[in-house]
Amino acid sequence: xxxxxxxxxxxxxxxxxxxxxxxxxxxxxxxxxxxxxxxxxxxxxxxxxxxxxxxxxxxxxxxxxxxxxxxxxxxxxxxxxxxxxxxxxxxxxxxxxxxxxxxxxxxxxxxxxxxxxxxxxxxxxxxxxxxxxxxxxxxxxxxxxxxxxxxxxxxxxxxxxxxxxxxxxxxxxxxxxxxxxxxxxxxxxxxxxxxxxxxxxxxxxxxxxxxxxxxxxxxxxxxxxxxxxxxxxxxxxxxxxxxxxxxxxxxxxxxxxxxxxxxxxxxxxxxxxxxxxxxxxxxxxxxxxxxxxxxxxxxxxxxxxxxxxxxxxxxxxxxxxxxxxxxxxxxxxxxxxxxxxxxxxxxxxxxxxxxxxxxxxxxxxxxxxxxxxxxxxxxxxxxxxxxxxxxxxxxxxxxxxxxxxxxxxxxxxxxxxxxxxxxxxxxxxxxxxxxxxxxxx
Amino acid sequence: xxxxxxxxxxxxxxxxxxxxxxxxxxxxxxxxxxxxxxxxxxxxxxxxxxxxxxxxxxxxxxxxxxxxxxxxxxxxxxxxxxxxxxxxxxxxxxxxxxxxxxxxxxxxxxxxxxxxxxxxxxxxxxxxxxxxxxxxxxxxxxxxxxxxxxxxxxxxxxxxxxxxxxxxxxxxxxxxxxxxxxxxxxxxxxxxxxxxxxxxxxxxxxxxxxxxxxxxxxxxxxxxxxxxxxxxxxxxxxxxxxxxxxxxxxxxxxxxxxxxxxxxxxxxxxxxxxxxxxxxxxxxxxxxxxxxxxxxxxxxxxxxxxxxxxxxxxxxxxxxxxxxxxxxxxxxxxxxxxxxxxxxxxxxxxxxxxxxxxxxxxxxxxxxxxxxxxxxxxxxxxxxxxxxxxxxxxxxxxxxxxxxxxxxxxxxxxxxxxxxxxxxxxxxxxxxxxxxxxxxxxxxxxxxxxxxxxxxxxxxxxxxxxxxxxxxxxxxxxxxxxxxxxxxxxxxxxxxxxxxxxxxxxxxxxxxxxxxxxxxxxxxxxxxxxxxxxxxxxxxxxxxx
Numbered sequence: 001x002x003x004x005x006x007x008x009x010x011x012x013x014x015x016x017x018x019x020x021x022x023x024x025x026x027x028x029x030x031x032x033x034x035x036x037x038x039x040x041x042x043x044x045x046x047x048x049x050x051x052x053x054x055x056x057x058x059x060x061x062x063x064x065x066x067x068x069x070x071x072x073x074x075x076x077x078x079x080x081x082x083x084x085x086x087x088x089x090x091x092x093x094x095x096x097x098x099x100x101x102x103x104x105x106x107x108x109x110x111x112x113x114x115x116x117x118x119x120x121x122x123x124x125x126x127x128x129x130x131x132x133x134x135x136x137x138x139x140x141x142x143x144x145x146x147x148x149x150x151x152x153x154x155x156x157x158x159x160x161x162x163x164x165x166x167x168x169x170x171x172x173x174x175x176x177x178x179x180x181x182x183x184x185x186x187x188x189x190x191x192x193x194x195x196x197x198x199x200x201x202x203x204x205x206x207x208x209x210x211x212x213x214x215x216x217x218x219x220x221x222x223x224x225x226x227x228x229x230x231x232x233x234x235x236x237x238x239x240x241x242x243x244x245x246x247x248x249x250x251x252x253x254x255x256x257x258x259x260x261x262x263x264x265x266x267x268x269x270x271x272x273x274x275x276x277x278x279x280x281x282x283x284x285x286x287x288x289x290x291x292x293x294x295x296x297x298x299x300x301x302x303x304x305x306x307x308x309x310x311x312x313x314x315x316x317x318x319x320x321x322x323x324x325x326x327x328x329x330x331x332x333x334x335x336x337x338x339x340x341x342x343x344x345x346x347x348x349x350x351x352x353x354x355x356x357x358x359x360x361x362x363x364x365x366x367x368x369x370x371x372x373x374x375x376x377x378x379x380x381x382x383x384x385x386x387x388x389x390x391x392x393x394x395x396x397x398x399x400x401x402x403x404x405x406x407x408x409x410x411x412x413x414x415x416x417x418x419x420x421x422x423x424x425x426x427x428x429x430x431x432x433x434x435x436x437x438x439x440x441x
Numbered sequence: 442x443x444x445x446x447x448x449x450x451x452x453x454x455x456x457x458x459x460x461x462x463x464x465x466x467x468x469x470x471x472x473x474x475x476x477x478x479x480x481x482x483x484x485x486x487x488x489x490x491x492x493x494x495x496x497x498x499x500x501x502x503x504x505x506x507x508x509x510x511x512x513x514x515x516x517x518x519x520x521x522x523x524x525x526x527x528x529x530x531x532x533x534x535x536x537x538x539x540x541x542x543x544x545x546x547x548x549x550x551x552x553x554x555x556x557x558x559x560x561x562x563x564x565x566x567x568x569x570x571x572x573x574x575x576x577x578x579x580x581x582x583x584x585x586x587x588x589x590x591x592x593x594x595x596x597x598x599x600x601x602x603x604x605x606x607x608x609x610x611x612x613x614x615x616x617x618x619x620x621x622x623x624x625x626x627x628x629x630x631x632x633x634x635x636x637x638x639x640x641x642x643x644x645x646x647x648x649x650x651x652x653x654x655x656x657x658x659x660x661x662x663x664x665x666x667x668x669x670x671x672x673x674x675x676x677x678x679x680x681x682x683x684x685x686x687x688x689x690x691x692x693x694x695x696x697x698x699x700x701x702x703x704x705x706x707x708x709x710x711x712x713x714x715x716x717x718x719x720x721x722x723x724x725x726x727x728x729x730x731x732x733x734x735x736x737x738x739x740x741x742x743x744x745x746x747x748x749x750x751x752x753x754x755x756x757x758x759x760x761x762x763x764x765x766x767x768x769x770x771x772x773x774x775x776x777x778x779x780x781x782x783x784x785x786x787x788x789x790x791x792x793x794x795x796x797x798x799x800x801x802x803x804x805x806x807x808x809x810x811x812x813x814x815x816x817x818x819x820x821x822x823x824x825x826x827x828x829x830x831x832x833x834x835x836x837x838x839x840x841x842x843x844x845x846x847x848x849x850x851x852x853x854x855x856x857x858x859x860x861x862x863x864x865x866x867x868x869x870x871x872x873x874x875x876x877x878x879x880x881x882x883x884x885x886x887x888x889x890x891x892x893x894x895x896x897x898x899x900x901x902x903x904x905x906x907x908x909x910x911x912x913x914x915x916x917x918x919x920x921x922x923x924x925x926x927x928x929x930x931x932x933x934x935x936x937x938x939x940x941x942x943x944x945x946x947x948x949x950x951x952x953x954x955x956x957x958x959x960x961x962x963x964x965x966x967x968x969x970x971x972x973x974x975x976x977x978x979x980x981x982x983x984x985x986x
Contacts, residue, residue: 125621125869139687139870140696142880186884194860196885201862207885208860217891218975227948227976228891234940235981239882240830244891244981246884306543357543 038339039416040286042295043146044326045132045197046346048303049124052366053352053398054315055097056111056380060090063387067353071308071315071360082311087111091380095311096319099327100369107378108337109371110438112407114382116348116400122362124303127347132198134405134425141426143202146294148424149412150189150204153293184250190285191296192278200296205246212259212281216251225251257288270328271321275299279329286333286340293416299325302346305359330371338373341415341439343407349398352387364397368407370438374415381436402436403428410435472496473935474826477986478783479503479815480602482839485934500815503603504641504808514598520849521594523587524629528655529728531626533720535579584625585866589858590850590904591629592865596838597848607640607811608632609834610782614775615651615692616873617660619866627656627728628866644775644805645766648692652684652762653730655717661687661871664716666709668738680738685709687871693765695774700745707742711749711757714738772800779814782876784825792819827936827985830878833861835986836890840897840978843932844907851904857893861886894979899971913970922946925973932977941980945973 051071058064059075073094076086084092085101091113093101103109119136121127130136134145189206191197196208209215218224229248235241262284270276275297282295301318308315322344330337349366365385371377385391385399393399409430412418421430472491476483479500491499502509518524599605612632619625635654639647651657658664666681685708689700714737720728732755741751747764749757765771776796780788796813803809814820831839837858841848848854858864863881868874875881896902898909913928925945929938949969977983 123621125618129869140690140872142875194856196862196883203879203883205884207888209885210860215888217888218895219892223948224891224895224972224975227944227972228979230947231941231944231976231980238981239879240887240981240984243882243884244887247887250884251888 040292040295040340041411041416042282042297042329042340042342043199044322044342044344045128045199045296045298046302046322046344047124047128047298047300048346049127049348049350049362050302050318050346050366051304051308051315051350051360052113052346053349054308054310055094055319056087056113056367057084057092057094058090058113058384058387059084059092061384061387063352063389063391067387069354070358071310071354073310088380090384094316094319096316097323099323100371103327103330103371104378108373108375109369110375110377111367111369111380112382112402112436112438113367113380114365114385114398114400115368115402115404115407116365117404118400120364120394122348122364124347124362129198131345131347131404134408135427138427144197144199145408145424146189146199146296147202147204147206148420149416149418150206150294151202152418152420152424153412153416154185154188154204184246184253184291186246186250187253187285187290188293189296190282190292190294192281193298197296197298200294205243207247207250209281211277212254212284215254217247253290254288257290259284259288262287264328265332265334268328268332269324270332271325273321273325275321276325276328279325280332283329283332286336304350305355305361306357308354308359326371341370341372341374341411343371343411344369345404351396352392352398353396364393365400366398368404370407370411374439376438376440381438403434406430406434407436407438410438414439414441468492469935470826471821474821475500475815477827478820478829479606481596481606481835482842482986483934484843485931488934497816500603500812503601504812506601506604506641509600511600514595514600517594517598517849518591521587521591523584524591528627528630529720531579532623532728535623535626536719536721538579579626581620581625585619585864586850586852586855588619588629589855589865589867590848593834593838593841593851593854593858594848596834597841597846603811604637604640607807608637610779611640611647612636613868613873613876614778615647615657616868616871617656617866618869618871620869621660624656624660627654627659630654631656639807641808641811642806644771644800644807645762647807648762648766649759651692652688652712652715652758655728655730657684658715658717658730663709663712666713667733667736668710668713671713671736671738680706680709680713682706682709685712688765691872693774694768694770695777698768698770698774704745707744707749708761710738710740710742711744711761714755715758766805767801769797769801772797772805775810776800778876779810783814784820784822785828786877786879789819789822789824792817795819829986830882830984831986832874832876832881833858833863833886833890834865834874836861836984837893839986840894840983841905844897844912844974844978846897846905846907848906849904851902853896853902853904857889857896857902860889861893890984891979894977894983895971895975898975898978909970909974910967913973921949921969925949928973929977933982936982938982941977941982945976948976949973 053064054071054073057073059073065072073092074080074083076083076092082095085095085098086092087104091111093104100109117127117130117136119127119130121130129139132144133141135141186205186207189200189204191200191206191208192210193208194210196206200206200208216225217228225248228244232241232244232248235244264270264280264283270280278297282292282297285292285295299318299322302315304315307313310316326342329342333340345368346366348362348364350360350363352363355361381402383401385401387398389395391399405425405428409421409425412424413421413432418424469488469492472488473483475496476487476491480487494502596605596609615636617624617628617631619628631651631654635650635656636647639650655664661684662681663684666684667679669679682705685705689698689705689708690696694700714733714735716731716733716736718727718729718731734754737754737757739752739754742749742757744761745764745768747760749760773793776793777788779796780792784792795817796810799813800810819825837854840846855864859867863874897905897907900907900909912931913924922942925942929936929942949972
């Protein structure tokens with residue numbers, strides 16, 4: 001049956017009845033949760049350009065120590081504490097990332113090092129734009145790459161008696177991601193925060209949620225949402241009508257998903273920070289089975305020009321929050337991590353050489369983490385370009401040996417089943433042969 | 442005195458009635474359409490004014506903004522301290538603070554190195570803390586709060602509506618992003634001096650003013666673009682094509698304007714040396730455009746088939762700007778953007794040609810072009826009427842205007858526009874904010890739009906004063922139905938709102954839960970006003986223009 005139609009009529013039936021009878025609520029939920037795609041991608045954007053060389057330290061490269069003093073992390077050693085945590089004899093995790101170490105041991109955490117953009121810009125805003133549109137050097141791209149993924153993966157149409165070719169309007173609904181199977185279309189792509197990040201902007205419906213607890217129309221006054229639903233009833237078919245419709249549908253499903261019942265799994269403690277809270281709400285949404293396919297979370301504070309610190313200090317505290325947050329999410333989701341991939345990203349790395357104020361300046365290549373059940377972890381991927389002066393990008397930065405688009409493409413192709421690589425990564429030919437093999441295919 | 446409020450209410454109702462009566466008919470519809478596009482939102486009184494003086498006369502008056510007194514807006518803008526500070530002063534202070542902070546941090550990090558026994562990093566020194574405090578006054582969030590609030594206030598208050606709307610269009614066309622480095626100190630000056638004075642002047646003058654303004658020179662890196670092989674101070678460099686590319690793609694010819702990568706390179710070469718002086722620099726200059734001859738590429742170059750001879754200086758760049766400003770592709774590109782922004786999302790090619798012809802014929806006289814835009818029969822085509830969805834900025838400003846809300850420094854409004862994605866000065870991309878309806882409409886955005894309407898109606902936006910009961914008051918005697926009709930006529934003059942009227946009527950007849958009778962009555966009246974206003978401002982009809 002046409003589940004989308006069921007959901008819609010279900011929502012309006014609930015409204016018409018005023019109070020949802022329990023059986024209808026349950027069957028509505030059963031339909032949406034059963035239909036919801038099981039696979040989820042969680043993206044964490046480290047805004048401000050993280051020092052990848054201190055996130056995953058190339059302690060085996062002597063040039064690292066030639067360039068770093070106050071910020072240097074010592075090579076692993078049995079005798080000393082506060083050293084890098086050995087991963088493979090050459091790379092080590094920053095000690096403040098220790099919460100993630102056993103995921104690496106369980107082969108569920110993969111690192112891709114010397115990853116980044118081929119574009120030389122060292123401007124945060126340009127590089128973030130380029131990464132989020134996945135079109136380095138092309139400023140005319142308006143939509144975000146994750147939005148294009150949502151549009152691409154929305155076309156497994158099961159609308160009863162209709163096939164994609166059955167009409168331009170129907171096909172267009174799918175092509176733009178307006179119609180999805182199961183759950184509300186707008187709940188497929190969720191950004192935690194008040195602003196919709198560029199990665200998620202575009203024609204496919206997405207929702208930015210600053211705070212799940214207060215998300216809705218009219219706050220506690222539920223009657224306003226119903227009033228607006230009726231107000232927009234006469235707008236069906238128009239651009240604002242469909243968008244509002246998607247919103248009401250999403251809100252209705254969230255309401256009946258009984259989010260308040262959620263408690264983090266036993267022993268799980270999220271950091272009491274905005275980032276920790278965002279991750280907690282991502283887990284809440286995923287565990288409620290409302291059909292989230294892509295979740296996006298920002299974490300700032302990586303632009304460490306001054307007093308970056310080493311084993312402790314400014315950057316170490318950022319790592320600690322990042323790792324504890326991710327680990328809490330990981331443990332909270334438990335078995336569900338079999339269907340979840342979490343990926344970190346940052347617009348570029350930082351200079352190999354420490355600057356005069358105990359920090360590092362804008363660089364080029366950095367590292368990213370990919371984790372989850374489907375990940376072929378326990379390995380640091382990528383070709384190491386080396387840190388000798390002549391090996392550096394423009395003689396100052398870690399070079400890029402993995403184009404971030406190749407990593408992104410592998411993740412969304414393998415994990416989410418995205419197919420239209422030419423549309424998701426316009427102007428760049430994705431060659432599966434370049435995939436690092438980070439995910440089990 | 443006791444009777445005065447009643448009298449006011451009565452008069453308001455009378456006026457609203459007369460407006461409602463007048464805003465019917467085709468001429469009223471045209472006047473409303475003109476106001477919805479050429480101002481930040483039509484109010485019944487505005488419609489009456491246009492009907493009284495005629496659309497053309499109204500437009501001609503708006504096209505001469507210097508002749509319109511604007512005391513209310515000017516007075517309100519005085520309350521924003523950031524607008525009163527010069528950009529050079531702010532940059533100089535910022536640089537001084539940066540230097541002090543760096544020195545202090547240096548001292549602090551040396552301390553850490555020497556004190557190895559202490560595992561904890563040294564706490565910030567008093568000097569660092571002091572510098573940080575001083576820096577806070579120049580902190581991006583506070584500056585942006587001020588500048589964006591001032592931008593909203595001006596849009597709401599100014600009598601020079603068309604000038605303000607066109608300033609928004611042209612700022613966006615020549616966008617500079619607040620968030621790039623020192624540009625946060627420069628954008629206000631850029632708008633005031635490179636954009637606003639030229640919106641009814643020559644396109645070539647505005648193009649030149651933007652090309653030479655430090656805000657643009659910094660934003661798109663032309664200030665540091667130097668001839669290959671030139672020795673520039675410190676590290677770096679060579680040619681930077683950033684500005685040249687956007688100049689051709691966005692500011693003038695358009696992406697399909699028929700230029701090549703080689704043209705971009707040669708335009709960049711022609712503009713090498715176009716830079717600006719920093720305050721406190723060696724020459725003791727302020728912050729101003731300068732041409733650095735030593736950085737200029739004086740070799741011969743060809744741009745769009747036009748030869749620029751070797752051995753010249755700044756005139757290379759001027760000649761390129763002349764060439765671009767007069768290029769027919771530029772006329773078409775500008776005309777297309779104007780029609781998309783002010784008429785329909787899918788511009789009528791015939792209208793684009795019509796405007797492009799005016800642009801070419803008048804050598805880019807923007808007063809003539811703007812006049813042609815708003816007087817053309819095509820502007821009033823059926824397909825154009827109420828065919829556009831308001832952008833978030835248009836939504837917010839029009840809501841403040843039609844409700845007579847008073848605004849000042851407002852975190853609530855800034856946060857609203859940030860959430861809706863159109864905070865002034867905050868478009869990171871050189872292309873600025875888009876203007877087509879579907880760029881601004883998605884599920885999350887609709888939730889935010891409705892919540893904005895409810896928050897405004899309930900007076901929950903800090904820095905905004907609104908009187909929901911006054912707006913919805915009508916006379917106590919009139920029945921709810923009439924009051925709703927008057928409310929909608931006030932908010933959306935000339936719009937058919939029968940269904941909305943019925944919906945609101947149903948929604949406001951909810952009982953209140955308060956205890957005693959007088960409180961209940963008072964609460965109920967206020968609740969009804971807030972609900973009615975919130976629903977109206979969040980309605981589909983109010984999203985359109």
